Amino acid sequence: MVQLKSKEEIEIMRQSALIVSRTLALIAQKIGPGVTPLLLDKIAFEYIKDQGAVPAFLGFNGFPNSLCISVNEAVVHGIPGKKEFQEGDIVSVDCGVVKNNYYGDHAYTFAIGDITPEMKKLLRITKESLYLGIAQTVVGNRIGDIGHAIQAHAESNGYGVVRELVGHGLGTSMHEDPQVPNYGKRGSGKKIVEGLVIAIEPMINMRTKDVEMLDDDWTIVTADRKPSAHFEHDVAVVNGKPDILSTFDYLEDELEKRGMDAMRMTMPLSVH
Numbered sequence: 001m002v003q004l005k006s007k008e009e010i011e012i013m014r015q016s017a018l019i020v021s022r023t024l025a026l027i028a029q030k031i032g033p034g035v036t037p038l039l040l041d042k043i044a045f046e047y048i049k050d051q052g053a054v055p056a057f058l059g060f061n062g063f064p065n066s067l068c069i070s071v072n073e074a075v076v077h078g079i080p081g082k083k084e085f086q087e088g089d090i091v092s093v094d095c096g097v098v099k100n101n102y103y104g105d106h107a108y109t110f111a112i113g114d115i116t117p118e119m120k121k122l123l124r125i126t127k128e129s130l131y132l133g134i135a136q137t138v139v140g141n142r143i144g145d146i147g148h149a150i151q152a153h154a155e156s157n158g159y160g161v162v163r164e165l166v167g168h169g170l171g172t173s174m175h176e177d178p179q180v181p182n183y184g185k186r187g188s189g190k191k192i193v194e195g196l197v198i199a200i201e202p203m204i205n206m207r208t209k210d211v212e213m214l215d216d217d218w219t220i221v222t223a224d225r226k227p228s229a230h231f232e233h234d235v236a237v238v239n240g241k242p243d244i245l246s247t248f249d250y251l252e253d254e255l256e257k258r259g260m261d262a263m264r265m266t267m268p269l270s271v272h
Helices: 008-031 039-052 117-135 142-155 248-258
Strands: 067-073 074-077 092-097 103-110 168-171 176-180 199-201 203-205 212-214 221-222 228-229 235-238 239-243
Touching: 008 039, 008 248, 039 067, 039 074, 039 092, 039 239, 067 228, 074 176, 074 203, 092 117, 092 228, 103 117, 103 228, 103 235, 117 142, 117 199, 117 203, 117 228, 117 235, 117 239, 142 176, 176 199, 199 203
Parallel strands: none
Antiparallel strands: 067 074, 067 092, 074 221, 092 103, 168 176, 168 199, 199 235, 203 228, 212 221, 235 239
16 A cells, blocks of 8 residues: 655655765765775764664664675675775665654665776666656656656666566655556556655666576676666655655765766656
């Protein structure tokens, strides 16, 4: 059952989302060659607690850390470890928090130093697909319109769209109805209505759509071991239109301070 949110609830959720946004900005300050996922996890844990919030992933179904950190062929749910990032890696950092009983949950894929043109394109197309999906989150559309926009953009560039993992409703639980697949048919699925809050999160693979789980029972990797990218925003429907509760601005400001390509984007004005 879909739990619609009042405008007051949405503002509380925005606070949680922005704690995630600022946490990811701290990650942007530190991430780079020679850095370990465990260091980033420690930074995130301490910052989230300092904000009077709780790391949403820590202990969730037994997950051992505050961040999911997924490198190269890892799609999502990577467990932070001691292996240092290398020049040319791409790293998805997914973060969730709970504050005032409401969740924030979003993700960003970082480039570690100079990455190949092929990886740059994968990141760009995945991020574009996120905003194309968000642009469909308007009253009168359906959930399938979001997935269709994401799928069409990714597949037209030769990429695989993961089927087994999807976006989701968000609120006082981290995973609420409705599910928000990154694929679908126009005009299908649940209606998008005022007060809906969802996490839209394209997971796009360089080639195959197929994935596998590693022996740690958490990390999902591409079946062909080619790279995957992941971007996620929390989106509410307010006055009939999408209101992005999270932001990449903070982390992209930090990347630009370090002379790194932030690949800034905004939601398209129209979608065809």
